Amino acid sequence: MENLKSLFIFLLSILFLSGTADAGWREECNFGGNAQFNIIHARPYLSTLCPSSTGRQICTILDLSYCLMNSHGHLIATINGHFERSCKDCRLTGANATILSCGCRMFGKNAPYQATEVDLECFITIGQPGDMGKPLPRLWNKDPGSMLFSHGAIEGRKAFTLLEMKSTLVAAFIVGGCLGPSNAKSLWSRSPAGYGPDNSNEYLLKTGYPVGNGKLGVISFGAPVSEKLNLNVDSLWSGGPFESSDYSGGNPTESKHSALPEIRAAIFRDGTGGLSPLLGAGEHYGSNRVLGNVTINIPELGSYSDYKRSLDLKIGVHTTQFTSGEAELTTSLFCSYPDQVCIYHIKSTSALPTVAVGFENLLTSQNLTTVTCKGNSVQLTGYTHADPSQGMKFSAVARTLGGSASTSCSDSGHLVIRPSKAHKSQAVVIAAETNYDQKKGNKKAGYSFRGQDPAPVVSQTASKAASKKFETLYSRHLNDYQALQGAFQLELPDTRHSSEVETAALFSNYDWTGSGDPFLESLLFDYSRHLLISSSRDNSLPTNLLGRWTERIESAWGADYHANINLQMNYWGAEQTGLAATEDSLWNYMQDTWVPRGTDTAKLLYDADGWVVHNEMNIFGHTAMKEGAEWANYPAAGAWMMQHVWDRFEYSQDIDWMRKQGYPLLKGIAQFWVSQLQEDWFFNDGTLVVNPCNSPETGPTTFGCTHYQQLIHQVFDNILSSADLVGDKDKAFLRKVATSLARLDTGLHFTTWGGLKEWKLPDSYGYDGKSTHRHLSHLVGWYPGYSISSYADGYTNMTIQDAVRETLISRGLGNAEDANAGWAKVWRAACWARLNDTEMAYKELRYAIDTNFADNGFSMYTALNPPFQVDANFGLAGAVLSMLVVDLPLSYRVNAERTVVLGPAIPAAWGNGSVSGLRVRGGISLDFKWDENGVVTKAVTTSSSKSMRKIVFVNMRGEKLAEA
Ligand SMILES: *[C@@H]1O[C@H](CO)[C@@H](O)[C@H](O)[C@H]1NC(C)=O
Ligand SMILES: *[C@@H]1O[C@H](CO)[C@@H](O)[C@H](O)[C@H]1NC(C)=O
Ligand SMILES: *[C@@H]1O[C@H](CO)[C@@H](O)[C@H](O)[C@H]1NC(C)=O
Ligand SMILES: *[C@@H]1O[C@H](CO)[C@@H](O)[C@H](O)[C@H]1NC(C)=O
Numbered sequence: 033m034e035n036l037k038s039l040f041i042f043l044l045s046i047l048f049l050s051g052t053a054d055a056g057w058r059e060e061c062n063f064g065g066n067a068q069f070n071i072i073h074a075r076p077y078l079s080t081l082c083p084s085s086t087g088r089q090i091c092t093i094l095d096l097s098y099c100l101m102n103s104h105g106h107l108i109a110t111i112n113g114h115f116e117r118s119c120k121d122c123r124l125t126g127a128n129a130t131i132l133s134c135g136c137r138m139f140g141k142n143a144p145y146q147a148t149e150v151d152l153e154c155f156i157t158i159g160q161p162g163d164m165g166k167p168l169p170r171l172w173n174k175d176p177g178s179m180l181f182s183h184g185a186i187e188g189r190k191a192f193t194l195l196e197m198k199s200t201l202v203a204a205f206i207v208g209g210c211l212g213p214s215n216a217k218s219l220w221s222r223s224p225a226g227y228g229p230d231n232s233n234e235y236l237l238k239t240g241y242p243v244g245n246g247k248l249g250v251i252s253f254g255a256p257v258s259e260k261l262n263l264n265v266d267s268l269w270s271g272g273p274f275e276s277s278d279y280s281g282g283n284p285t286e287s288k289h290s291a292l293p294e295i296r297a298a299i300f301r302d303g304t305g306g307l308s309p310l311l312g313a314g315e316h317y318g319s320n321r322v323l324g325n326v327t328i329n330i331p332e333l334g335s336y337s338d339y340k341r342s343l344d345l346k347i348g349v350h351t352t353q354f355t356s357g358e359a360e361l362t363t364s365l366f367c368s369y370p371d372q373v374c375i376y377h378i379k380s381t382s383a384l385p386t387v388a389v390g391f392e393n394l395l396t397s398q399n400l401t402t403v404t405c406k407g408n409s410v411q412l413t414g415y416t417h418a419d420p421s422q423g424m425k426f427s428a429v430a431r432t433l434g435g436s437a438s439t440s441c442s443d444s445g446h447l448v449i450r451p452s453k454a455h456k457s458q459a460v461v462i463a464a465e466t467n468y469d470q471k472k473g474n475k476k477a478g479y480s481f482r483g484q485d486p487a488p489v490v491s492q493t494a495s496k497a498a499s500k501k502f503e504t505l506y507s508r509h510l511n512d513y514q515a516l517q518g519a520f521q522l523e524l525p526d527t528r529h530s531s532e533v534e535t536a537a538l539f540s541n542y543d544w545t546g547s548g549d550p551f552l553e554s555l556l557f558d559y560s561r562h563l564l565i566s567s568s569r570d571n572s573l574p575t576n577l578l579g580r581w582t583e584r585i586e587s588a589w590g591a592d593y594h595a596n597i598n599l600q601m602n603y604w605g606a607e608q609t610g611l612a613a614t615e616d617s618l619w620n621y622m623q624d625t626w627v628p629r630g631t632d633t634a635k636l637l638y639d640a641d642g643w644v645v646h647n648e649m650n651i652f653g654h655t656a657m658k659e660g661a662e663w664a665n666y667p668a669a670g671a672w673m674m675q676h677v678w679d680r681f682e683y684s685q686d687i688d689w690m691r692k693q694g695y696p697l698l699k700g701i702a703q704f705w706v707s708q709l710q711e712d713w714f715f716n717d718g719t720l721v722v723n724p725c726n727s728p729e730t731g732p733t734t735f736g737c738t739h740y741q742q743l744i745h746q747v748f749d750n751i752l753s754s755a756d757l758v759g760d761k762d763k764a765f766l767r768k769v770a771t772s773l774a775r776l777d778t779g780l781h782f783t784t785w786g787g788l789k790e791w792k793l794p795d796s797y798g799y800d801g802k803s804t805h806r807h808l809s810h811l812v813g814w815y816p817g818y819s820i821s822s823y824a825d826g827y828t829n830m831t832i833q834d835a836v837r838e839t840l841i842s843r844g845l846g847n848a849e850d851a852n853a854g855w856a857k858v859w860r861a862a863c864w865a866r867l868n869d870t871e872m873a874y875k876e877l878r879y880a881i882d883t884n885f886a887d888n889g890f891s892m893y894t895a896l897n898p899p900f901q902v903d904a905n906f907g908l909a910g911a912v913l914s915m916l917v918v919d920l921p922l923s924y925r926v927n928a929e930r931t932v933v934l935g936p937a938i939p940a941a942w943g944n945g946s947v948s949g950l951r952v953r954g955g956i957s958l959d960f961k962w963d964e965n966g967v968v969t970k971a972v973t974t975s976s977s978k979s980m981r982k983i984v985f986v987n988m989r990g991e992k993l994a995e996a
Contacts, residue, residue, distance in 0.1 A: 215346065215521060215523070216344075216345035216346045216517055216521075216558035216561070216562070217345055217346075217531065217551070217554065217555045217558050218342045218343060218344045218345060218346075219241055219342060219343045219345075219535040219555070219559065219888065219889055220340060220341065220342035220343070220534060220535055221239075221340070221341055221342075221534055221535060221536060221887075222339060222340055222534060223339065224253065224254055224255050224256070224259075224339065224341065224352075225239040225240035225241065225251065225252065225253035225254070225341070225888070226239050226253060226254075227253050227254065227260075227583075230898040230899075231897065231898065233887065235886075235898065236251060236253055236262060236583050237251075237578075237581065237583065237886075237888070237890055237898065237899075237900040238886035238887055238888055238890065238892070238896075238898075238900070239253070239886075239887055239888050240252065240253050240262070240581075240888055241341065241342075241343035241350050241888055242343075242563065242566060242579065242580070242581045242888075242890075243343070243348060243349070243350050243365060243366055243367050243374070243566055244264075244367050244566030244567050244579075244580045244581075245367035245368055245369040245372065245374070245566065245569065245572075246266070246369060246566070246567060246568055246569025246570075246571065246572035246580075246614075246617065247265060247266050247372065247464075247465075247569070247571060247572040248263070248264065248265055248266075248367050248372075248373075248374050248462075248463075248464055248580070249263075249264040249265075249266075249367075249566065249567060249579065249580030249581045250262065250263055250264070250326075250365065250367060250374050250462075251581055251583075252341070252350055252352070252365055255336070256330065256333055256336050256339070256352065256354055256356070256361070256363075257329070257330055257331065257333045257334070257336070258327070258328070258329050258330075259327075259328045259330075259352075259363070260325040260326065260327050260328065261325065261326040261328070261365070261374075261376070261462070262322060262325060262581070262583050263322070263323045263324055263325065263326055263374075263428060263462070263464060264320075264322055264323060264580050264581060264582060265323050265426065265428070265464040265465060265466060266320075266572045266573040266580060267424075267466045267468035267470075267573060267651060268320065268321055268322075268323050268416070268424065268426050268466050268468075269318045269319065269320050269321065269416075269424065269468070269650065269651055269652070270318040270319050270321060270416045270417070270424070270585075270586075271316045271317050271318015271319065271590075271650060271652065272316060272318055272424075272481060272650060272651070272652030273479060273480055273481055273482070273652060274416060274417065274422055274423055274424040274468075274481070274482075275316045275318065275416075275417055275422065275423070276315070276316040276422075277422065279316050279479070279652060280479075280629075280656075281479070281629035281632075281633070281652060281653040281654045281655050281656060282312045282313065282314065282315075282317075282633075282654045282655065282656030282657070282658065283312075283629065283632050283633055283636055283655070283656045284312065284636055284637075284656070286636075287635065287636045287637075287639070288309055288310055288636060288637055289635075289636065289637055289638050289639040289640075291307075291309035291310060292310075292638065292639075295307050295309070295310070295724055296710060296723045296724065296735075299714075299723050299724055299733070299734060299735050300710075300712075300713040300714045300723065300735060303714065303734060303735075303793050303794075303797050304732035304733060304734045304793070304797070305724065305732075305733055305734070306661065306733055307661055307665060307724045307733055308661070310637050310657060310665070311657050311658070311659055311660075311661060311664060311665070312656045312657045312658060312659070312664075313658060313659055314648070314654070314658040314659065317590060317592075317648075317650050317654055317658075318590060318650055318652070319584075319585070319586050319587050319590035319591060319592070320576055320578070320582055320587050320590060320591035320592065320651075321416070321582065321584065321585045321586070321587065321591075322393075322395070322582050322583050322584055322585065323393070323412075323426055323428055323464055324391050324392055324393035324401075324412055324428065325391070325392050325393070325394075326376075326389065326390070326391060326428075326430055326462060327388075327389065327390045327391070327392055327446070328376065328387060328388070328389055328460075329387070329388040329389075329390075329446070330385050330386070330387050330388075331386070331388070332385040332386060333356045333361075333385060334356065334357075335356070336354040336355060336356045336361075337354065337355050337356075338353070338354055338355040338360075339352070339353070339354040340352070340353045340354070341353075343562075345517065345555075345558045345559060345561075345562045346514070346517065346518075347366075347509075347510055347513060347514065347517075348366055348367075348509070348513040348517065348562060348565065348566065349364050349365070349366040349509075350364070350365040350366065351363065351364050351365075357382075358381075358382060359380045359381050359382040360380070360381045361378065361379070361380045361381075362378070362379050362380075363376065363377065363378045363379075364376070364377045365377075366506075366509055366513075367509075367566065368497075368505055368508060368509040368512070369509070369512050369513075369569055370508040370509065370511075370512050371461075371493075371496070371497040371500070371505055371508060371509070372463065372493050372497070372571075373461040373462055373463045373493060373494060373497040373505075374461070374462040374463075375433075375459055375460070375461050375462070375497075375502070375505055375506075375509075376459065376460045376461075376462065377457065377458070377459040377460075377502060377506075378457065378458055378459075379456055379457035379458075380456050380457070381456070382456070383451065383452075383453050383454070383455060383456065384437075384451035384455050384456055384457065384458055385451075386448060386449065386450050386451070387448075387449045387451075387458065387460075388442065388446040388447065388448045388449070389410060389430050389446060389447045389449065389460055390403065390405075390410055390444070390445060390446035390447065391403050391410060391411075391412035391428060391430070392412075393412070393414065395584070395585045396414065396585060397418075399418075400414050400415050400416075400417075400418065400423070401413065401414030401415075402414065403445040404445070405441035405442070405445045405446065405447050406441065407439065408431050408432045408439045408447070409429055409430065409431030409432070409447065409491070409494065410429070410430050410431070410441070410445065410446065410447040411427060411428065411429040411430075411487070411490070411491070412427065412428045412429075413425070413426070413427040413486075413487050414426055414427075424466055424467060424468060425466060425467045425485065425486055425487075426464070426465070426466040426467075426486060427464065427465060427466075427486040427487040427489075427490045428462065428463065428464035428465075428490060429462070429463050429464075429490045429491055429494045430447065430460050430461070430462045430494075431447075431460065431461055431494050431495065431498055432447070432449055432458065432459070432460055432498070433458075433459040433460065433461050433497070433498040433500075433502055433505075434459065434498070434501060434502060437449045437450055437451040437452065437455055437458055438450045438452075457502075459502040459505075461494050461497045461498050461505075462494070463490040463491075463493040463494040463497070464486075464490060465486035465489050465490050465493070466483075466486050467482060467483050467484060467485060467486050468481055468482075468483060468651065469481060469482060469483025469484070470573070470620065470621065470624045470625060470651070471483075471624055473624050473625045473628055473629070473652070473653050474624075474628040475628060479628070479629070479652075479653060481651070481652055481653075513565065516561075516565045516610070516611060516613060516614075517558075517561060517562065517565060518949075519609065519610030519611065519949050520561070520608075520609035520610050520611075520947075520948070520949040520950065520951075521946075521947065521948045521949060522554050522557050522558070522912070522916075522945070522947055523554070523945050523946045523947070523948075524550035524551065524553060524554040524942045524945045525550055525942070525943065525944055525945060526550065526551040527550055527551075527941070528549055528550075528551060530549055530551035530552055530555075531551055535555075535887065535888075535889070536887035538551070538552045538555075539552070539881075539885060539886070539887055539889075540887075542878075542881060542882050543882065544875070544878035544879045544881065544882035544883070547941055548874065548877075548878045548939075548941050550941055550942050550945070552881065553877070553878075553881065553912070553942075555889070556881065556885065556889055556905070556908055557908065557909055557912050559889050559905065560605055560905050560906050560908055560909040561605060561609060561611060561909065563575070563579055563902060563905055563906065564602070564603075564605060564606060564611055564614045564906060565611065565614060566579075566580065567579040567580035567581075567902075568602075568614040568615070568617045568618070569613065569614065569616070569617060570613065570616035570617060570620070571617075572617050573617060573621055573651060574593065574599070574602070574603075574617045574618045574621050575602050575603075575614075575617075575902065575906075576591045576592060576593055576902075577589050577590075577591050577592060577593070577594060577598060577901055577902065577903065578591040578899075578900060578901065578902055579902035579905075581900075581902075587899075588893070588898070588899030588900075588901070589648075589899075589901075590648075590650065592648055592649060592650050593621075593648070593649040593650070594647060594648055594649075595645065595647060595648075595649060595666075595669035595670075595672065595673060596647045596663075596666050596668075596669060596672075596728040596729065596807075596809075597728065597807060597809075597855065597859070597903070598855065598901070598903045599649075599673070600672055600673065600675070600676065600816065601855055601858075601859070601903040601904075601906055601907040601910065602902065602903055602906045603615060603618060603676055603906070604816060604862075604906055604907055604909060604910025604913070605906055605909030605910055605913060607679045607680065607683040607951060608683070608913050608917070608919070608950060608951050608952075609909070609913070609949065609950070609951065610949055610951055610957070612680065612683065612684060615676065615680060618673075618676065619677070619680075619693050619694070619697070621651075622670075622673060622697055623693065623696075623697065625649070625651060625652070625653045626643065626645045626649065626653065626655060626670070627643050627697070627700060628653060629653030629654070629655040630643035630644050630645045630653075630655040630670070630700075631643045631700075632655075633645070633655040633656050634704055636656075637656065637657070638667075638704070638707075638708060639707075640703075640704050640707045640708055641703040641704060641706075641707050642699070642700040642701060642702065642703030642704030642705075642707070643655075643670065643700045643701070643704060644667045644670060644701075644704050645667075645669050645670050646658070646664055646665070646666045646667060646669060647663055647664055647666035647669060647728070648664070649669075661726055661733050662726055662729060662730065662731070662733075663726075663728070663729045665724065665725070665726040665733060666726065666728060667704075667708075667725075668722075668725070668737075668739065668740045668743050668744075670700075670701045670704070671701055671705065671740070671743035671744055671746070671747050672743050672812065672817075673697075674697065674698050674701050674743075674746070674747050674750065675743070675746060675816065675817055677694045677697050677698050677750075678694075678698070678746070678750045678921070679953075680694060681694050681754065682921055682953040682954070683951050683952075683953055683954075683955065684955060685954065685955040685978035685979055687757055687758065690754060690757065690758055691758040691759070695754060695758045695760065698747065698750055698751060698754075699751065699760070699765070701747055702747050702748060702751045702765075702769055703765065705722075705744050705747065705748075705772075706765075706768045706769060706772050708722065709721065709722065709744070709772055709776070710722070710723045710735070711775075712735070712736065712777065712792075714735060714736075714792075714793075715792070717777075718775065719775055719776065719777035720772055720775045720776050720777060721735050721736035721741065721777050721792060722735065722736065722737060722740040722741065722744070723735035723736070725737035725740050727739050727790050727791065727807075727809045727810065728807050728809045729805075729806075729807055730790075730803070730805045730807060730809075731790065731791060731799050732791070732793075732799060734791055734792075734793055734799075735792065735793075736777055736779075736791065736792030736793070737779075737790070737791055737792075737809075738779035738780070738781060738788070738789055738790055738791065738792065738809075738810045739779065739790070739809040739810050739812050740779070741776065741777050741778055741779030741792075742778065742779040742780075742810075742812055742813030742817060742819040742820060743812060743813075743817065743819070744776060745773070745776055745778045745779065745813070745819040745823060746813070746817055746818065746819050746823075748769050748772060748773040748776065749773065749819075749823060749923050749924050751766070751769050752766070752769060752770060752773070752924040753923075753924035777792065778813075778819060778823070778824065779792075779810070779813065779819070779820075780813070780819075780820055780824050780832070782831075782835050783795055783800050783801075783835075783838075785801075785802065785838065785842075786834065786835060786838040787800075787802070787835055787838040787839040787842055788810050788811065788820075788835045788836060788838075788839045789810065790809060790810040802842035803842065803843065804842070804843055804844040804848035804850075805843065805848065805850060806846060806848065806850050806851045806853060806856040807856070808839075808840075808843060808856075808859055808860065808863060810839070811836065811839060811840075811863055813826075814826060814836050814863055814866060815859075815862045815863045815865075815866045815914060816862065816910065818920050818921055820832060820836075821866060821920055822920035822921060822922060822923070823923045827866070827918065827920060833867055836863065836866075836867060837867060837869075840860060840863055840864060840867075840872075843860065845857065845860070845876065845879055846859070846860050846876070846879075846880075847879075847883065847895075851893065851894065852883065852884075852894050852895045853884065853893050853894065853901070853904065854880050854883070854884030854885065854891035854892070854893075854901070854903070854904025854905075854907070854908075855891075855901070855903040855904045855907050857876055857877075857879055857880035857883065857884065857904070858876075858877065858880050858904050858907035858908050858910065858911040859907060859911075860876045861873050861874075861876035861877040861880065861911035861914070861915075862907070862910050862911040862913075862914040863914075864876055864937070865911065865914035865915040865936060865937040866914055866918065866936070868933075868936045868937055868988065869937060870915070870936075870937040870938065870939050870966065871939075873911070873914070873915050873937040873939075874915070874937070874939040874941070876911075877908070877911050877912070877915075880904060880908065880911075881908075883895055883896070884896065884904055885904075886900075889905070890902070890905065891903070891904035891905050891908075914936075914937070915935075915936065915937040915938055915939075916934070916935060916936075916938065916947060916950070917932065917933065917934055917935075917936070917950060917952075918932065918933040918936045919932045919952050919953055921953055922981075929981065929982040929983065929984055930953070930954075930981055930982070930983045930984070931983075931984050931985075931986060932952055932983055932984070932985050932986070933986055933987070933988065934958075934960050934968040934971055934985055934986070934987055934993065935960075935962050935966060935967060935968035935987055935988055936988060938962055938966030938967075938968070939966055940964065940965050940966050942962075942966060943962070943963065943964035943965060943966060944961075944962070944963065944964050945961065945962060946959070946960065946961035946962070947959065947960055947961070948974075949974075952983065952996075953979075953983075954977040954978060954979040954981060954983055954996065955975070955977060955978035955979065956973055956975055956976065956977050956978075956983065956996050957973070957974045957975045958971055958972065958973050958974065958985070958994070959971070959972050959974055960972070960985075960993070962987075967987055967988055967989065968987040968988070968993060969987070969993075970993065971985050971993040971994040972994065973985075973994055973996045976996060977996040982995065982996070983995060983996045
């Protein structure tokens with residue numbers, strides 16, 4: 033009843049606020065229509081008023097459609113292309129511009145809450161907080177929509193509302209850019225997702241549309257009669273202390289660093305060498321694994337037609353729609369971060385059929401799992417290993433929410449939901465957890481990683497969620513999801529009318545040698561942000577090699593964390609698009625699982641201070657090296673990750689966070705490297721170099737790998753930039769960093785053929801020839817890093833640009849025999865963009881999409897062949913952002929204004945597009961748009977700089993557009 037009551041109060045308050053007759057309001061709207069909002073009603077539900085917690089009067093969010101969608105007590109609207117077009121030139125700006133009130137009014141033929149068609153009118157008022165109570169122009173809808181009430185909830189019926197915005201007051205706040213929580217796009221298909229073999233086009237990870245809330249990841253597949261949800265929970269892993277009680281994260285039982293002097297001497301003598309005494313093994317490393325399927329059987333359905341499924345990236349909801357007999361059915365699936373559950377909802381235009389919900393895990397030995405059905409819930413509990421005292425325990429529960437359905441348990445352990453005749457919708461909440469505890473990965477906790485029994489935890493989580501109404505859960509999800517998805521918008525013209533085309537057909541029609549498809553390109557950009565929001569939140573593990581979506585017990589590469597490009601690439605889109613909230617998991621994961629064991633590893637292998645990790649990490653603190661030097665000897669992983677820490681600080685200017693979490697991580701890595709750098713006895717040039725090192729996954733064990741030198745340059749510079757800010761009084765350490773930096777070889781060397789060198793070793797040793805290797809490790813300081821592009825002034829230095837270009841040309845398109853992977857291509861695209869080479873950047877981006885992206889938008893590892901690896905999905909966002917902006921940090925040595933280039937590589941195919949919500953270093957956000965040639969013509973900052981440094985925004989022609 034609560035919602036009915038609030039709706040009623042809401043209606044009253046509208047009458048009260050307006051206090052005038054219908055006609056009077058309309059006459060207020062007598063200004064020239066400067067903007068129109070064409071709101072296509074999508075899913076009306078009772079929801080909380082605007083804003084949800086503090087009553088309806090003030091939406092301080094300068095965001096019209098957010099308010100519209102969440103404020104009316106009932107309207108969940110989708111703003112369509114018309115809005116987008118006419119909204120190009122409108123934006124509420126000014127720190128005090130506020131949506132003072134907003135609401136909708138209904139006119140029904142019958143009394144409310146009886147089934148009736150109603151007319152709907154909406155308005156908003158915009159002004160400044162001081163204007164409260166003054167008469168203000170209202171913005172009215174024009175064409176009443178039509179809604180249908182039933183059961184007190186409002187069922188949507190092609191409600192169509194045109195809200196015309198006509199107000200000089202409003203016009204005063206309107207300047208460039210676009211409003212809206214999001215106009216992200218949808219993926220859709222006319223056939224259900226499959227579960228075929230992984231080399232077929234019916235493969236789950238090539239057809240299914242993923243949702244998630246960070247911790248949980250779900251993909252729906254199968255026909256409506258027997259739909260299944262592939263369910264993942266972040267921490268469900270084999271291996272580690274749950275498999276072997278003396279698991280050590282790969283660390284040796286005694287120190288090995290006494291081998292180092294000899295290893296180093298040999299390398300300085302011969303140029304290359306080996307480090308086998310330091311190598312380790314990956315025993316009990318484990319793998320992230322699927323929890324099981326939630327099965328949803330609706331036997332009465334029989335045949336179905338008019339099937340459509342879609343993933344709406346505006347709201348993070350997966351929907352299926354189909355007709356069965358006379359009935360039209362809709363199912364929705366989303367995972368809610370605020371309520372920590374996934375929610376499956378089914379509704380019908382007729383009485384609901386009986387639905388049977390169950391759990392299965394067909395891939396694990398049946399004596400390890402138990403399914404129990406009781407009352408209104410069904411629960412799966414299991415262990416990863418035979419011995420329950422050691423195996424990781426996991427548990428998942430599905431239970432009904434609200435409704436008047438009767439429930440029973442079938443002999444086969446299914447929860448059978450029998451709706452009453454009047455019952456047209458039903459929701460089921462799903463929760464899952466394991467007994468893994470990331471906070472127990474330290475010496476004090478005996479590196480046990482063992483937490484509490486998940487079975488009662490999931491029951492509680494599910495019943496807590498089930499005590500809320502579906503509409504409440506839904507609107508809580510929307511508020512959370514849209515705040516993230518809506519923080520950034522990339523608008524590209526849909527020149528090919530692709531929004532009307534099934535997503536799979538967009539991929540099959542896509543031809544990289546042709547002109548591309550701006551719609552698909554921006555769809556994949558929005559998708560990348562959806563995937564990050566769905567797989568990485570503050571209470572989850574970071575997004576792994578498969579995001580949060582595996583269907584296996586043994587996943588490719590264990591679905592682990594490879595930190596020699598892949599983990600980094602997963603977060604390329606986060607800072608610049610307002611998704612910093614997705615990074616908390618990354619900081620916590622490093623702090624809780626890398627630092628404790630990694631401190632031991634630093635001591636045992638290197639006799640070093642600080643901490644170290646290598647290339648491959650699980651969730652149990654595997655920080656030592658695995659078997660093969662070429663790929664396992666990678667102590668630079670932490671240094672690369674510190675770029676993300678530095679960016680977090682620069683973009684947010686959050687000194688408090690830096691002091692507490694960022695700087696301690698950074699300092700540990702700097703301590704490691706000041707203790708490890710060696711004077712270069714090969715060249716005897718007095719510089720400091722790393723020895724031993726391997727450039728990621730290629731070449732010899734040697735010294736002075738330029739990739740490492742560039743990253744260490746960044747780490748040291750970052751320390752010197754921030755030590756004062758965070759109040760680091762450790763003079764001895766800071767002096768060491770400064771003197772090490774002064775002598776550091778910064779990893780910028782040229783090959784005889786004009787490219788950048790990957791190894792300091794002379795070319796005559798035969799390693800630095802032209803190569804099409806997948807990695808671009810020696811360009812790390814160019815992109816995504818900045819030691820070359822900024823600290824060495826590479827972005828403005830022709831010599832360096834030429835060398836980067838030669839290197840990129842030699843590396844090819846990223847399709848060599850070693851791996852035809854998507855991540856290799858999007859990295860290349862991003863590097864080309866940093867050269868302001870629009871043609872090559874866009875070409876490489878198109879090539880990646882054409883070659884590696886499957887029908888569901890997931891990127892595959894070898895052309896379109898499995899495994900799925902999520903990094904290229906995220907790297908695509910980085911590549912696009914690199915085409916949109918060059919926003920480089922300056923070295924601690926430089927005290928000058930900073931220039932940010934907008935649109936370094938925007939192709940004409942994206943002509944007349946725009947961006948809103950771009951985050952820039954210094955804590956600024958910015959909207960900008962470009963002309964038909966991709967030249968940025970207008971930029972407006974929408975928040976002011978939190979840093980002292982002045983910033984000038986210019987376009988490709990060097991024309992100044994804004995400053996902050
Ligand atoms: C916003 O309002 C506050 C308080 O009225 C005032 O101090 C401030 O200058 C205003 N800011 C702008 C940008 O108008
Ligand atoms: C999920 O369902 C599919 C299709 O029926 C099946 O092949 C697969 O083994 C199931 N997965 C699990 C974990 O049970
Ligand atoms: C469970 O089944 C497996 C074979 O599938 C067997 O090896 C194991 O001993 C069984 N464990 C128990 C506890 O029965
Ligand atoms: C460009 O960079 C190269 C390599 O660091 C350097 O030798 C050269 O002096 C730079 N050119 C200019 C104009 O600064």
